[in-house]
Amino acid sequence: MQSIAAKEAKTHFGELIDKAQREPVSIEKYGRPVAVIMSSEEYRQIKLERLRARLAIGEVQLDRGEGIDGRTFFKELREGKL
Numbered sequence: 182m183q184s185i186a187a188k189e190a191k192t193h194f195g196e197l198i199d200k201a202q203r204e205p206v207s208i209e210k211y212g213r214p215v216a217v218i219m220s221s222e223e224y225r226q227i228k229l230e231r232l233r234a235r236l237a238i239g240e241v242q243l244d245r246g247e248g249i250d251g252r253t254f255f256k257e258l259r260e261g262k263l
Contacts, residue, residue: 182217184209190218 183200184207190197197218200206205219235258242248249257 182207184214186210187215 182205185193185197187208187210190206190208197206201218202220205217205223207214208216208218239248239254
């Protein structure tokens with residue numbers, strides 16, 4: 182993953198967006214990473230993988246009789262508890 186300074190990201194925002202289409206780019210402020218810019222497609226894939234992992238956990242729980250109702254599941258998913 183490439184890293185660039187926040188000031189450079191601001192100055193060359195168009196180039197930053199182009200780079201992010203190829204790979205995630207870390208933005209640093211005072212030498213510390215503060216953000217990551219990535220393509221919307223890569224972000225969508227990450228979200229999809231996370232959902233699939235959560236569903237797999239839920240299937241195992243249901244098989245063991247430990248399931249929760251759908252309303253609780255989606256509430257906890259939105260809150261980041263799952």
